[in-house]
Amino acid sequence: MELGSNFELDISSLHNTKSHIFRYLESYHTYYMDSGRSALAVLNQVLASGIILLPSYICESVVKVYRENFSIVFYKIKRDFTVDTEDLDSKLSEGVTAVYLMHYFGQLQDEMFLNWLNKKRRQYEFVIIEDTTHSIFTKRRTIGDYCVCSLRKWFPISDGGVLYSENEQMDIPFADISAKNPSAVLEAMILKKLYLEGKADGNELYRKIFTEEEEKLDKQGEIYRISELSRSLLKYFSIDDLKEKRRENYRMLRNALQECGMELALEGKQMVPLACPVYLNGREEFRQYLAEHRVYCAVHWPLAGTGLEDHKDAKEMSEQILSLPIDQRYGAEHIQYLAELIRDYVKIRR
Amino acid sequence: MELGSNFELDISSLHNTKSHIFRYLESYHTYYMDSGRSALAVLNQVLASGIILLPSYICESVVKVYRENFSIVFYKIKRDFTVDTEDLDSKLSEGVTAVYLMHYFGQLQDEMFLNWLNKKRRQYEFVIIEDTTHSIFTKRRTIGDYCVCSLRKWFPISDGGVLYSENEQMDIPFADISAKNPSAVLEAMILKKLYLEGKADGNELYRKIFTEEEEKLDKQGEIYRISELSRSLLKYFSIDDLKEKRRENYRMLRNALQECGMELALEGKQMVPLACPVYLNGREEFRQYLAEHRVYCAVHWPLAGTGLEDHKDAKEMSEQILSLPIDQRYGAEHIQYLAELIRDYVKIRR
Numbered sequence: 001m002e003l004g005s006n007f008e009l010d011i012s013s014l015h016n017t018k019s020h021i022f023r024y025l026e027s028y029h030t031y032y033m034d035s036g037r038s039a040l041a042v043l044n045q046v047l048a049s050g051i052i053l054l055p056s057y058i059c060e061s062v063v064k065v066y067r068e069n070f071s072i073v074f075y076k077i078k079r080d081f082t083v084d085t086e087d088l089d090s091k092l093s094e095g096v097t098a099v100y101l102m103h104y105f106g107q108l109q110d111e112m113f114l115n116w117l118n119k120k121r122r123q124y125e126f127v128i129i130e131d132t133t134h135s136i137f138t139k140r141r142t143i144g145d146y147c148v149c150s151l152r153k154w155f156p157i158s159d160g161g162v163l164y165s166e167n168e169q170m171d172i173p174f175a176d177i178s179a180k181n182p183s184a185v186l187e188a189m190i191l192k193k194l195y196l197e198g199k200a201d202g203n204e205l206y207r208k209i210f211t212e213e214e215e216k217l218d219k220q221g222e223i224y225r226i227s228e229l230s231r232s233l234l235k236y237f238s239i240d241d242l243k244e245k246r247r248e249n250y251r252m253l254r255n256a257l258q259e260c261g262m263e264l265a266l267e268g269k270q271m272v273p274l275a276c277p278v279y280l281n282g283r284e285e286f287r288q289y290l291a292e293h294r295v296y297c298a299v300h301w302p303l304a305g306t307g308l309e310d311h312k313d314a315k316e317m318s319e320q321i322l323s324l325p326i327d328q329r330y331g332a333e334h335i336q337y338l339a340e341l342i343r344d345y346v347k348i349r350r
Numbered sequence: 351m352e353l354g355s356n357f358e359l360d361i362s363s364l365h366n367t368k369s370h371i372f373r374y375l376e377s378y379h380t381y382y383m384d385s386g387r388s389a390l391a392v393l394n395q396v397l398a399s400g401i402i403l404l405p406s407y408i409c410e411s412v413v414k415v416y417r418e419n420f421s422i423v424f425y426k427i428k429r430d431f432t433v434d435t436e437d438l439d440s441k442l443s444e445g446v447t448a449v450y451l452m453h454y455f456g457q458l459q460d461e462m463f464l465n466w467l468n469k470k471r472r473q474y475e476f477v478i479i480e481d482t483t484h485s486i487f488t489k490r491r492t493i494g495d496y497c498v499c500s501l502r503k504w505f506p507i508s509d510g511g512v513l514y515s516e517n518e519q520m521d522i523p524f525a526d527i528s529a530k531n532p533s534a535v536l537e538a539m540i541l542k543k544l545y546l547e548g549k550a551d552g553n554e555l556y557r558k559i560f561t562e563e564e565e566k567l568d569k570q571g572e573i574y575r576i577s578e579l580s581r582s583l584l585k586y587f588s589i590d591d592l593k594e595k596r597r598e599n600y601r602m603l604r605n606a607l608q609e610c611g612m613e614l615a616l617e618g619k620q621m622v623p624l625a626c627p628v629y630l631n632g633r634e635e636f637r638q639y640l641a642e643h644r645v646y647c648a649v650h651w652p653l654a655g656t657g658l659e660d661h662k663d664a665k666e667m668s669e670q671i672l673s674l675p676i677d678q679r680y681g682a683e684h685i686q687y688l689a690e691l692i693r694d695y696v697k698i699r700r
Contacts, residue, residue: 232582
């Protein structure tokens with residue numbers, strides 16, 4: 001059994017569904033782009049520059065988008081991934097034109113904070129950019145003027161992100177933007193599926209493709225619309241199924257983790273989780289152990305390049321966190337396998 | 351080197367194009383279906399039953415479509431794939447409600463015949479079903495009331511056919527028809543490409559998938575619309591490129607064949623060819639020889655199941671014909687390889 005890392009894709013299991021992302025976001029003005037980064041970059045074209053308040057726990061690719069046109073100021077995110085309201089308040093000023101709001105791993109920022117931020121928006125006239133990359137399936141939007149989600153984190157597609165808004169049509173010259181060409185990632189996803197099924201030998205080829213294509217994306221300077229191919233694939237993925245499976249997987253894994261005495265990074269009730277993050281000392285050793293048993297976990301996020309490298313709290317979180325896979329590919333047998341591995345690990349270490 | 355048989359698909363070579371099939375047929379009323387058979391079957395719903403005149407050289411899957419609702423009468427196709435007008439004339443009657451017109455391998459039926467058939471249509475009030483599966487890229491339509499093309503013969507897609515017409519919207523309950531789900535053929539096409547590039551071992555898996563999926567299609571009773579996935583792929587294939595490559599490949603191969611004294615089944619000027627058909631005695635031996643050198647050729651068509659099994663002319667054509675691959679996958683080096691093989695074969699046999 002193998003869990004985590006890049007999505008595999010089983011073409012012959014694709015079925016028409018009415019519960020796809022286009023339906024899910026149909027009441028919004030949407031701009032489907034090749035990535036969350038492109039969605040943010042295209043939004044930049046309609047934002048007034050000034051000071052942007054970014055959360056002090058964030059992916060490097062987000063920081064990069066704002067470096068050119070904005071003065072970046074970080075506001076504090078607590079260990080439980082809620083916003084430190086006092087800290088944010090202290091950083092508000094007339095010069096702030098945008099506040100970047102993130103709901104981590106699917107857990108929404110609480111109602112009281114959102115109401116408070118809403119009021120502050122009226123006072124200071126900033127826009128709220130809501131990053132729903134982790135939370136889109138918990139709730140499409142809370143209070144964002146603009147919402148942005150990287151769809152590649154949720155589905156086996158080679159490219160895909162979306163900018164959406166309840167406001168009137170945004171003034172984005174969308175027709176001038178080319179659609180992304182399909183990439184070899186689709187090949188890699190199919191090869192991975194055949195490999196996992198024991199039908200293809202070796203994982204070197206698809207791993208090489210995944211790595212190469214990720215590097216290409218990191219270096220990509222242009223903004224693209226989503227590829228036609230990814231657009232068509234997105235029509236096959238059922239949001240209803242995804243929600244149910246992720247919730248159930250998370251619930252099972254949480255129970256197992258609690259029995260082991262592992263520290264869950266968030267409570268995770270009433271959310272559709274992106275992953276199941278845990279905190280622990282000796283994270284690298286644990287990650288290595290899981291990888292040896294073919295469970296590949298991401299770290300959300302390494303701090304390199306964010307400007308948060310010396311930020312004490314962010315550093316501690318980044319060093320201790322690990323995202324365990326609970327996505328829609330998996331069912332009870334996978335979660336049991338993972339839970340068993342973790343139980344063994346905890347036993348040995350005690 | 352390997353030529354012919356099912357298409358391989360190179361995802362990372364796909365590029366956006368403005369010269370795709372949807373643009374090519376944009377001035378028609380179009381119904382994109384999962385196959386040519388489904389396109390014919392859906393057309394059946396708007397045709398008056400009666401006598402249908404079918405050409406005496408035709409694919410079994412076409413005959414099958416008309417067996418239930420029509421009395422089938424065959425009219426003669428000559429060895430050069432032109433219609434025997436006299437024979438067709440002798441079969442026209444008040445009871446004829448449809449005439450099936452086919453242009454073989456890309457070569458249009460001649461102007462004089464088409465004018466004659468046009469007049470007869472006015473006299474007898476039959477409809478003309480124009481099968482453009484071989485000829486769509488030579489000319490979209492000549493005189494058909496309805497045109498039907500199997501797109502799977504031209505492009506690396508798992509499903510695709512189209513019914514199109516210049517007439518007003520057809521009364522087809524299109525919204526009630528489900529889209530086909532994607533099939534493993536896409537996996538097979540990708541695997542084949544990796545195999546041909548030497549990146550994947552073995553061809554058993556993809557050959558097995560191709561065979562299984564073709565059998566499924568043969569047994570399929572339902573009518574489907576084209577899958578979303580094939581629809582998106584079709585947007586990447588340039589008709590302009592396809593035309594140029596096929597014409598050039600055909601030209602090169604024809605020259606080589608003529609030098610060898612092989613009998614070309616048609617002259618093939620001013621057409622965009624589906625394949626390069628030759629006639630020869632001992633076809634099976636030749637086919638075998640080519641297969642041993644990894645050139646896989648189709649026979650258009652075996653007669654089994656058509657009702658033409660005892661038709662002398664059709665039998666001779668079907669036994670002697672072989673379709674050599676000249677499609678857009680190939681360039682000069684492939685055609686030279688094929689020409690060389692054929693030269694060697696002719697030398698040995700003399």
